Amino acid sequence: MTGLAVLDAGCGSGPLASALHERGARVTGLDASAAMVGLARRRLGQDADVRVGDLREPLPFDDGAFDLVVASLVLHYLQDWSGPLAELRRVLRPGGRVLVSVNHPGAYPIVYPRADYFALTEYSEDYTFAGQKAVLTFWHRPLSAMAEAFAGAGLRISTITEPSPTPDTPAELLPPMRGRAFIGFLFFVLEPA
Template sequence: MKHEPKAVFDRLATTYQSDIDQTSPYNALYERPAMMAALPNCLEGKRVLDAGCSAGWYASQLTDLGAVVTGIDVSPEMVNAAEERVGGATFLCHDLKEELPLLDHTFDIIISSLTLHYVEEWTPTFSEFRRILKPNGTLIFSVHHPFMDFTKFESTNYFDTTLLTDTWEKPSITVDVSFYRRPMQQIIHDTTQFFRLESLIEPQPLEEMKETHERAYQYLNTHPHFLIVKARTSL
């Protein structure tokens, strides 16, 4: 089984640029509102790293709120899309598995939306995140909920970290996407090696989803689908 997120997300860049904001209730009415609610109330002047910036939705929102944003993505096509969308942020094409080309203690906040499940080993990535965050800096990330992946896909051992593949049917493309499912205890262990855990969030959808996507609304109100982790560096 090949795991090539760069190639896959190069192919998905146009879809993310034009379709995801409007057509995906899991993004617009579920994950994104919960992630934004987890951020500090005042972002004016805060330096934020958008780790796995995709086509720039978070970078756009954070820039509008006064943050100084740097976005990183492994896909050059996603970076191009983000640069077209957001004029006031800096974007880099870089793999989060590698050492980051950023200075120590530079950022107040790192936000990473639905990205880290494409990374097999979190230790090098989290070590770099801790290095570039300021003291008492905030890390907020979302991933697939391990319960969702374990029940949706054929998995024989919940406690294994397993490479899974899903078929995404988007308005303009159908593509196979691979990612890693890891148990909850591994998510917590890898996080607390480097950060102080502040909260775990199992989000629920906005009420307005009921009017436009009732089936998804009922499912997300009774089944965990994504998981949000909020943590901090030491003082």
């Protein structure tokens, strides 16, 4: 990671940006929430390059500005991926990679058994964070729609990973599981096509 220019697109409060910075990357963070950008600056230091920006808008960076673009658990909040993915591809240097993590689409029909897996569907869920209730709204899309969106942006999938919890993960941190299956997230490594 040393010396790599990295865009953390949807950086939130900055935990990933901080971990990448500690490994020697030159990290730029971007998030739509001014409050999250404030938390990220507090975590990374006031001199950190963390900006308010919406992935649904053109990104404020030059073509080919980054060696690596990370979009961790952010795309599933967006209805349309075409513009955001095209912009992530645009700011990627030749030979660079885009790393994407999203909610696993296979979890959706488990949680919502009457839902149409193949339909692009908006849904909301209630969460509690540090005693504060919040409603998060997501967009479910099937794996085939994800692959089509990547290809449409000029990106090809080089790796798909379905991580499982480590054996030492405390049970209270895991969602309720049916049987032994854990379907949480998908990770993609994307390269220019």
